[in-house]
Amino acid sequence: MSEACAVIGIGQAKMARxxxxxxxxxxxxxxxxxxxxxxxxxxxxxxIVLGKTPDIFDGLMMPxxxxxxxxxxxGKPVMRIxxxxxxxxxxxxxxxxxxxxxLHRRVLCLAYAKESEGDINWAVQGGGIPFASPFVAGPGGYxxxxxxxxxxxxxxxxxxxxxxxxxxxxxAAINPYSQLSEGDxxxxxxxxxxxxxxPVRYAHTCPSSDGACAMILSASDAVDxxxxxxxxxxxxxxxxxxxxxxxxxxxxxxxxxxxxxVIYEQAGIRDPLREIDCAELYIPFSWMEPMWLETxxxxxxxxxxxxxxxxxxxxxxxALPVNMSGGLMAGNPTxxxxxxxxxxxxxxxxxxxxxxxxxGARTALGHAKGGASSYVACMLFDATRPD
Amino acid sequence: MSExxxxxxxxxxxxxxxxxxxxxxxxxxxxxxxxLRALVDGRFVGQVSRESGRVYMPPLGACPISATATTxxxxxxxxxxxxxFCVVRLxxxxxxxxxxxxxxxxxxxxxxxxxxxxxxxxxxxxxxxGMRVEAVWKEAAERTTSLASVRYFRPLPEPDVxxxxxxxxxxxxxxxxxx
Numbered sequence: 001m002s003e004a005c006a007v008i009g010i011g012q013a014k015m016a017r018x019x020x021x022x023x024x025x026x027x028x029x030x031x032x033x034x035x036x037x038x039x040x041x042x043x044x045x046x047x048i049v050l051g052k053t054p055d056i057f058d059g060l061m062m063p064x065x066x067x068x069x070x071x072x073x074x075g076k077p078v079m080r081i082x083x084x085x086x087x088x089x090x091x092x093x094x095x096x097x098x099x100x101x102x103l104h105r106r107v108l109c110l111a112y113a114k115e116s117e118g119d120i121n122w123a124v125q126g127g128g129i130p131f132a133s134p135f136v137a138g139p140g141g142y143x144x145x146x147x148x149x150x151x152x153x154x155x156x157x158x159x160x161x162x163x164x165x166x167x168x169x170x171x172a173a174i175n176p177y178s179q180l181s182e183g184d185x186x187x188x189x190x191x192x193x194x195x196x197x198x199p200v201r202y203a204h205t206c207p208s209s210d211g212a213c214a215m216i217l218s219a220s221d222a223v224d225x226x227x228x229x230x231x232x233x234x235x236x237x238x239x240x241x242x243x244x245x246x247x248x249x250x251x252x253x254x255x256x257x258x259x260x261x262v263i264y265e266q267a268g269i270r271d272p273l274r275e276i277d278c279a280e281l282y283i284p285f286s287w288m289e290p291m292w293l294e295t296x297x298x299x300x301x302x303x304x305x306x307x308x309x310x311x312x313x314x315x316x317x318x319a320l321p322v323n324m325s326g327g328l329m330a331g332n333p334t335x336x337x338x339x340x341x342x343x344x345x346x347x348x349x350x351x352x353x354x355x356x357x358x359x360g361a362r363t364a365l366g367h368a369k370g371g372a373s374s375y376v377a378c379m380l381f382d383a384t385r386p387d
Numbered sequence: 388m389s390e391x392x393x394x395x396x397x398x399x400x401x402x403x404x405x406x407x408x409x410x411x412x413x414x415x416x417x418x419x420x421x422x423l424r425a426l427v428d429g430r431f432v433g434q435v436s437r438e439s440g441r442v443y444m445p446p447l448g449a450c451p452i453s454a455t456a457t458t459x460x461x462x463x464x465x466x467x468x469x470x471x472f473c474v475v476r477l478x479x480x481x482x483x484x485x486x487x488x489x490x491x492x493x494x495x496x497x498x499x500x501x502x503x504x505x506x507x508x509x510x511x512x513x514x515x516x517g518m519r520v521e522a523v524w525k526e527a528a529e530r531t532t533s534l535a536s537v538r539y540f541r542p543l544p545e546p547d548v549x550x551x552x553x554x555x556x557x558x559x560x561x562x563x564x565x566x
Contacts (some may be wrong), residue, residue: 144473
């Protein structure tokens with residue numbers, strides 16, 4: 001590590017079915033807001049990093065070429081990052097590394113999805129591959145297995161998934177970029193929503209969205225602290241494990257545990273629950289919150305996660321507010337989903353999160369995961385410049 | 388003249404069907420070819436890593452534990468254990484199975500990896516983690532180089548297995564499998 005690096009601009013597009021916008025217009029909406037936030041123009045940007053899930057998700061090949069004009073990228077270095085759902089997280093980390101390595105002073109990174117133009121439920125099936133499952137279970141039919149294993153191992157009661165869904169839907173209702181606005185939903189309504197993949201109910205699942213997120217990362221000598229409150233990048237980590245590794249622990253993935261270990265080591269954090277003020281985690285199914293609390297070291301393995309939730313520990317007034325933006329319950333534009341987690345963490349330490357601001361947040365964790373929870377990216381942001 | 392973006396005198400098209408077809412051929416490769424041909428014969432064939440001792444079903448051609456290639460086939464039985472499962476109640480296009488059905492991670496006896504299998508011949512409420520199951524194959528004429536050659540898995544009248552004990556018990560096999 002080398003150059004200090006900070007987030008100085010964040011822009012989001014409203015999550016919804018954006019049928020009135022092209023992909024380029026959707027991306028530009030987020031990019032222009034990030035530039036406005038940073039007080040910059042496209043001409044101030046040295047390089048662009050675009051994050052996108054596999055092209056099959058919305059059917060546009062090599063979007064980094066098509067989007068060059070919309071993102072002011074003509075004549076500049078452009079890099080495309082592609083993993084799975086985690087890609088937005090990896091994209092911000094790549095942008096940070098370009099700055100930290102001293103290659104560029106200001107990097108714009110952006111991730112988008114326009115799922116209304118594709119069929120993501122079909123795309124994620126991955127059918128027709130040798131040894132693929134001969135039947136179709138649907139997108140939750142894979143993760144529900146791991147959730148049930150968590151429930152068995154941790155002895156989690158049925159209502160934990162309901163409590164997380166309720167909290168995230170209430171948080172999403174005060175996020176102006178949210179696709180869903182279900183702040184009035186009751187615990188009973190969540191518990192009565194249809195069972196899709198036992199133990200995952202309809203109200204435990206995230207929507208499919210169009211959306212975009214852009215962030216501008218800057219070297220310290222290009223940060224004007226008088227006009228922009230920076231979110232300093234304190235630690236970054238990326239880890240990947242084979243989804244098919246023998247006896248892989250799906251409920252507490254090694255890639256996630258390793259990311260947490262590296263992040264805390266880099267930042268010198270010994271007690272994450274006390275030293276981190278809030279966390280924005282990648283939770284497409286509410287039941288994953290207790291799992292990731294344990295994976296990321298906020299709670300003891302095999303049950304600490306659900307007990308923390310049961311005690312209200314992850315609510316906005318809890319010991320560790322989790323998913324202040326509503327998380328994926330606010331929307332899941334797959335590529336941007338990972339970046340939105342990082343953006344929300346950075347917004348918190350910048351004091352920029354509006355109605356969902358955690359009072360006095362100075363250190364925040366962003367987490368993105370993808371594939372079979374086998375790709376993981378984590379970032380720690382701080383209001384104070386690291387030494 | 389109306390505002391830009393507000394052209395209203397054209398018909399609204401919400402959806403159209405474009406009959407595109409992508410024809411492609413898959414080369415399964417050395418490792419998977421053996422396993423897929425075995426399915427035609429109604430047999431499970433995985434691979435064993437002589438470096439780590441782990442047994443792969445389906446075989447991947449590589450062992451992520453030892454980071455070496457696997458080249459040695461190993462015949463596996465028709466029986467295994469439910470490692471995890473869920474009950475699917477959501478209709479999805481192309482499903483082809485009556486709802487609700489149980490979908491399970493199945494680890495064949497002697498293997499260290501799982502694959503997704505359908506559980507039938509029991510109520511979905513009776514499926515358990517640790518349940519012993521066996522494969523029910525299609526008739527020989529119906530079998531292909533696909534996992535669809537297995538009609539489904541059904542429960543065996545045997546006591547459940549403790550997953551943690553099963554995992555611990557595999558360590559002796561890994562030692563034995565090392566060349």
